[in-house]
Amino acid sequence: MSATAPEHTTFESYNPPTRLLAGPGPSNVDPRVLEAMKKPLVSHLDPHFWDRLPILADMISAFYGRQDGVSMTLSMSGTSGMEAGLVNLVAPGETVIAASGGFFGNRIQEMVRRRGANLVALNVPFGRHVPNEEILAALEQHPEAVMVCVVHAETSTGVAHPVQELGEAMRALGSDALLYVDCVTAIGAMPIEADAWGIDYAYACSQKAIAAPPGLSPITLSTRAIERLGRDGMPVPYSMDIAELIKYWVDRPMTYHHTTPNLGYYALDEALCLGLQEGLQTRFDRHADAGAYIQAGFRERGFDLLADPSCQLAQLSAVCVPEGIDGKAIQGRLLNEFNIEVGGGLGPTAPPIWRVGMMGVNANRETADRVLAAFDQVLPNGAH
Amino acid sequence: MSATAPEHTTFESYNPPTRLLAGPGPSNVDPRVLEAMKKPLVSHLDPHFWDRLPILADMISAFYGRQDGVSMTLSMSGTSGMEAGLVNLVAPGETVIAASGGFFGNRIQEMVRRRGANLVALNVPFGRHVPNEEILAALEQHPEAVMVCVVHAETSTGVAHPVQELGEAMRALGSDALLYVDCVTAIGAMPIEADAWGIDYAYACSQKAIAAPPGLSPITLSTRAIERLGRDGMPVPYSMDIAELIKYWVDRPMTYHHTTPNLGYYALDEALCLGLQEGLQTRFDRHADAGAYIQAGFRERGFDLLADPSCQLAQLSAVCVPEGIDGKAIQGRLLNEFNIEVGGGLGPTAPPIWRVGMMGVNANRETADRVLAAFDQVLPNGAH
Numbered sequence: 006m007s008a009t010a011p012e013h014t015t016f017e018s019y020n021p022p023t024r025l026l027a028g029p030g031p032s033n034v035d036p037r038v039l040e041a042m043k044k045p046l047v048s049h050l051d052p053h054f055w056d057r058l059p060i061l062a063d064m065i066s067a068f069y070g071r072q073d074g075v076s077m078t079l080s081m082s083g084t085s086g087m088e089a090g091l092v093n094l095v096a097p098g099e100t101v102i103a104a105s106g107g108f109f110g111n112r113i114q115e116m117v118r119r120r121g122a123n124l125v126a127l128n129v130p131f132g133r134h135v136p137n138e139e140i141l142a143a144l145e146q147h148p149e150a151v152m153v154c155v156v157h158a159e160t161s162t163g164v165a166h167p168v169q170e171l172g173e174a175m176r177a178l179g180s181d182a183l184l185y186v187d188c189v190t191a192i193g194a195m196p197i198e199a200d201a202w203g204i205d206y207a208y209a210c211s212q213k214a215i216a217a218p219p220g221l222s223p224i225t226l227s228t229r230a231i232e233r234l235g236r237d238g239m240p241v242p243y244s245m246d247i248a249e250l251i252k253y254w255v256d257r258p259m260t261y262h263h264t265t266p267n268l269g270y271y272a273l274d275e276a277l278c279l280g281l282q283e284g285l286q287t288r289f290d291r292h293a294d295a296g297a298y299i300q301a302g303f304r305e306r307g308f309d310l311l312a313d314p315s316c317q318l319a320q321l322s323a324v325c326v327p328e329g330i331d332g333k334a335i336q337g338r339l340l341n342e343f344n345i346e347v348g349g350g351l352g353p354t355a356p357p358i359w360r361v362g363m364m365g366v367n368a369n370r371e372t373a374d375r376v377l378a379a380f381d382q383v384l385p386n387g388a389h
Numbered sequence: 390m391s392a393t394a395p396e397h398t399t400f401e402s403y404n405p406p407t408r409l410l411a412g413p414g415p416s417n418v419d420p421r422v423l424e425a426m427k428k429p430l431v432s433h434l435d436p437h438f439w440d441r442l443p444i445l446a447d448m449i450s451a452f453y454g455r456q457d458g459v460s461m462t463l464s465m466s467g468t469s470g471m472e473a474g475l476v477n478l479v480a481p482g483e484t485v486i487a488a489s490g491g492f493f494g495n496r497i498q499e500m501v502r503r504r505g506a507n508l509v510a511l512n513v514p515f516g517r518h519v520p521n522e523e524i525l526a527a528l529e530q531h532p533e534a535v536m537v538c539v540v541h542a543e544t545s546t547g548v549a550h551p552v553q554e555l556g557e558a559m560r561a562l563g564s565d566a567l568l569y570v571d572c573v574t575a576i577g578a579m580p581i582e583a584d585a586w587g588i589d590y591a592y593a594c595s596q597k598a599i600a601a602p603p604g605l606s607p608i609t610l611s612t613r614a615i616e617r618l619g620r621d622g623m624p625v626p627y628s629m630d631i632a633e634l635i636k637y638w639v640d641r642p643m644t645y646h647h648t649t650p651n652l653g654y655y656a657l658d659e660a661l662c663l664g665l666q667e668g669l670q671t672r673f674d675r676h677a678d679a680g681a682y683i684q685a686g687f688r689e690r691g692f693d694l695l696a697d698p699s700c701q702l703a704q705l706s707a708v709c710v711p712e713g714i715d716g717k718a719i720q721g722r723l724l725n726e727f728n729i730e731v732g733g734g735l736g737p738t739a740p741p742i743w744r745v746g747m748m749g750v751n752a753n754r755e756t757a758d759r760v761l762a763a764f765d766q767v768l769p770n771g772a773h
Binding site: 019042082084 | 430
């Protein structure tokens with residue numbers, strides 16, 4: 006047997022550099038969370054681990070403001086969490102209203118199309134959100150719609166969607182449509198009240214304001230969403246089948262669906278513990294303060310922010326690249342000279358922006374100052 | 390905002406016990422691999438990480454014996470790797486021949502059904518494999534079949550499938566059907582020669598003989614499999630879309646598909662480095678020796694093995710629970726009194742067995758002796 010590798014034959018260990026991850030995520034992992042990953046690996050079917058799962062689920066519920074329903078984590082990225090909600094709750098041919106003002110809203114629309122559903126796409130330019138009135142009008146026009154999709158915190162633009170108002174209005178209308186919410190950049194950084202706002206399905210990721218490593222997608226379902234799982238004849242990919250996962254997480258006795266990545270589960274568990282010990286409101290306030298602080302810093306230097314001020318997220322700022330400046334080159338200098346990662350625009354239709362995240366352990370003024378100081382070095386005149 | 394959790398309100402850190410993972414996987418992680426996970430987290434779009442991806446891909450190729458095609462890892466479990474091969478390479482309505490002699494072969498068949506494909510199911514009792522002649526006969530009967538699925542190392546029974554002979558025979562027939570192989574329990578423990586044997590799609594996992602933590606599914610595709618990706622009108626879930634992943638792994642410039650779980654990638658990378666430094670043949674020999682040793686030990690004690698001796702895997706032994714003995718109770722005592730995990734039968738149709746893995750860092754006689762000694766404590770008379 007050959008077992009020779011084609012081209013790159015060194016096979017020496019990889020040695021990544023130390024970065025301040027001040028982009029749209031992943032953000033730096035809390036060192037206490039990294040410690041948790043050194044704990045002994047037990048298997049996904051170990052009764053000791055099994056006994057911990059309800060606690061992990063409840064902590065995820067706490068971050069989502071869920072008491073009536075089920076929360077768990079998928080062993081996949083947020084991208085899969087996005088898709089899992091669609092393939093479990095929408096049958097091909099059903100109608101879905103999906104609002105987008107950015108890359109991730111667009112991606113939801115693409116996944117709705119791939120599901121073979123009838124997509125009602127509502128779109129606004131990057132930097133705004135689709136007004137709730139337009140969503141409600143679409144719902145009146147399409148009473149057959151089974152789902153309304155919005156992005157609570159659009160990672161590509163720094164825009165917040167008023168989810169609470171939408172959920173309350175949908176309930177007031179007596180709509181049967183499920184409310185599906187992308188909480189990837191929201192969770193752990195700003196309030197989410199799944200029960201009170203009427204969120205039926207939400208997904209997030211581990212690596213932003215939760216401050217765990219990337220790899221997991223915590224999700225939550227309302228009771229009425231759970232009731233729509235496993236409909237007859239509805240094709241669901243097995244590895245994303247939430248009804249099967251509920252057998253593992255909630256129903257007993259012990260069942261097997263897939264091998265869970267338990268070191269990642271330890272990390273998520275510890276990160277959620279730390280968040281609850283800090284207190285979620287304290288954590289939200291910390292993100293609000295850090296975000297307002299760095300945004301003021303950018304504005305003082307003459308930079309514009311992409312998001313309409315009425316819907317600006319704290320934890321993620323999209324800073325407009327001034328005319329005449331090569332945004333990518335600045336990004337490269339911040340990375341190579343200062344070991345600071347900030348994001349650029351995402352996808353071919355994005356305007357020229359830098360995306361600066363203040364999330365998890367990085368949500369503080371000291372980190373903001375470090376990022377602003379690096380910008381001052383590479384752009385001593387600010388936006389001018 | 391409430392942010393209170395429903396029931397389990399302690400939110401103290403989780404403290405798992407230290408186990409010897411001598412079941413069907415996960416197996417214990419090499420300590421040097423755990424060290425690698427402490428390296429600084431960089432993002433999935435960091436050029437430094439990006440430059441490492443071809444090396445990681447080549448190491449995966451080395452484990453698969455692939456030079457002509459593409460290898461990568463999915464950021465999901467082996468269960469998703471199983472499904473990804475089907476949803477990317479089979480359109481609804483196409484015919485798939487799937488052979489099964491165990492839980493995972495059955496699962497492939499279930500996923501083929503969910504794909505909406507026309508399943509030709511070939512089944513034998515647990516402990517055997519479907520003879521290649523039967524597979525080839527089915528292929529002659531179903532010349533429209535686009536894929537033949539087999540399990541190289543059936544994790545639920547300890548049975549090896551003669552993949553090399555099957556691949557050679559399919560080539561000799563001039564078959565257009567793709568050869569799809571489950572290598573979950575094979576990779577790193579026994580030879581796989583994807584190019585030479587004509588394997589078109591194979592998937593594995595990180596947590597068995599590779600000795601990395603669970604969470605990733607290394608896959609490999611032949612050139613002709615790659616050519617069948619992205620066919621017009623074929624629906625593929627976005628988060629499992631291999632054509633999109635190839636844009637990230639192979640095509641440049643930098644694209645974004647999902648946030649890769651980079652600490653897991655570091656671990657896989659390090660584990661593959663260590664395997665190649667050990668030498669794959671040396672590693673296979675070590676697994677063969679440890680497996681033969683523990684199997685001799687069980688037989689000396691009067692236990693039968695489930696697998697037909699002609700197709701017994703070394704790295705995984707299914708030991709028959711003697712009549713009158715409560716297999717689950719023994720499993721529980723090994724776990725609780727000795728901190729040793731062995732598996733039980735998987736699924737409702739499994740015969741009463743214990744599944745004992747000698748994989749990765751555990752593939753040695755010392756570990757085998759430790760497992761046998763624990764069995765001697767709880768069953769001093771062996772099978773009698």
